[in-house]
Amino acid sequence: MNDQMMKAVLFDRYGGPEELYVGRVPRPEPAHGEVLVKVHAFSVNGGELSARAGRIRLLTGRKFPQRVGLDFTGEVAALGAGVTRLAAGDRVWGVMGRTSGFGSAAEYVSVPAERVGLVPDGLDLVEAASLPVATTAVTALRDKAGLRPGERLLVRGAAGGVGNAAVQLGRVYGAEVTGLARAANLDFVRGLGAHEAVDHRSVRPADLGRFDVILDTVGTDLRTFRGLLNPGGRMVAIAFDLEKVVSSLGYIAASAVHGRSRVRFFSGNPTQALLDDLGRHVIDKELSPAVDTVFSLEETAAAHRALEAGGVQGKYVVSVVDVDEGVGAASGDQPRSR
Structure with missing residues (x-):
């Protein structure tokens, strides 16, 4: 012992x-x-x-x-x-x-x-x-959403741990990236490579336009943001509303089955292969800490x-x-x- x-x-x-x-x-x-x-x-x-x-x-x-x-x-x-x-x-x-x-x-x-x-x-x-948390962004954009060049990507919580990686990788995958963040963080988000950085407190979701892929790291108002998807759009949520746990998870589960624009939900659980993918992004200078x-x-x-x-x-x-x-x-x- x-x-x-x-x-x-x-x-x-x-x-x-x-x-x-x-x-x-x-x-x-x-x-x-x-x-x-x-x-x-x-x-x-x-x-x-x-x-x-x-x-x-x-x-x-x-x-x-x-x-x-x-x-x-x-x-x-x-x-x-x-x-x-x-x-x-x-x-x-x-x-x-x-x-x-x-x-x-x-x-x-x-x-x-x-x-x-x-x-x-x-x-x-x-x-x-x-x-290491950036592996969640790789899985969300590449594997769950199948983000393609030319598509429009919205990242909620773009200045955070997963969000900042998603902004960087969104550019690598050829998407047009919009990042939602606090006003004080907008320059940081732009520096990551976002085509557009928007203060989430100063704009109504409906005024953001339409998107092909939404990565949500916040977990609130999922129904509202899901409504911004283009036909065939994909929304990946890695968080849920902690103030409304049952209803939030229930909505995610239902939307994963019903409707044209499904919400994919997952929690990160990376293996060596995914960590190696992450390392290649760093070596190729596509992702920075x-x-x-x-x-x-x-x-x-x-x-x-x-x-x-x-x-x-x-x-x-x-x-x-x-x-x-x-x-x-x-x-x-x-x-x-x-």
């Missing part, structure tokens, strides 16, 4: 960011087919904010302490039996996966090797932590608070390693901004 301990971000009851604290838990050992990763950084995602607040407690249950952290970058520390593709010291990134749940906000994480990919050479591991601010592990609660406040440009990233440990460490006691 492994009696080595590590730091991890925990919470003992549902609530606000103030419930988060850095505690000590047993360091995992890699099982058969798993890889142990020394975590260098992870990003903060909307889904874990909802989990921490107890909005999805039917899924997360009432057993505490619970953990946070969905994605990660780091270095391979050890291999479980049967893993031959990777080697100790490899720089990797990945996502915990649906069966593993949250938990990457820690010094080490053990995950199935199929959930891990190699980070492109030269990419800083802290900056790289903003990108977008890091708003870097926090230390002890500042994870502040990162959650910042994401809840809104206005993020890209991703909030938490650096786990200390300054003297090398790759991609945050410096000082203050968050590092772009």
Whole structure:
């Protein structure tokens, strides 16, 4: 039995960011087919904010302490039996996966090797932590929507983690991209490559025109935005209305079956192949990391608070390693901004 301990971000009851604290838990050992990763950084995602607040407690249950952290970058520390593709010291990134749940906000994480990919050479591991979530944008636009050159694409939440990647990839796939975001983020969205950036608070949806594909990262007013689709249009939703969970999910389910313009809903669960696709986009300079601010592990609660406040440009990233440990460490006691 492994009696080595590590730091991890925990919470003992549902609530606000103030419930988060850095505690000590047993360091995992890699099982058969798993890889142990020394975590260098992870990003903060909307889904874990909802989990921490107890909005999805039917899924997360009432057993505490619970953990946070969905994605990660780091270095391979050890291999479980049967893993031959990777080697100790490899720089990797990945996502915990649906069966593993949250938990990457820690010094080490053990995950199935199929959930891990190699980070492109030269990419800083802290900056790289903003990108695993971009696999959701790849799946949404390429695989679910089948976005084609010349089509008109609308991205709701265009300045966020998935949204900023979708804007960049929409251009790569040859679409005409419109991004909806806060007024303060419009220049950022244009800099990502959007043909048009619109303040979502200053325009009625009906005035935006018609679209062939809509990627919705917000989850509210899905019926309204679905009405903007051209005949044969496709809408992909990666969020639902947390204030109206039952009706929102019911609408998504019904629209996936009925009507010409269906809503596709999915949650990201990338494999090595998809992470490798992501790496190729980075190597080809088609996708760049977008890091708003870097926090230390002890500042994870502040990162959650910042994401809840809104206005993020890209991703909030938490650096786990200390300054003297090398790759991609945050410096000082203050968050590092772009």
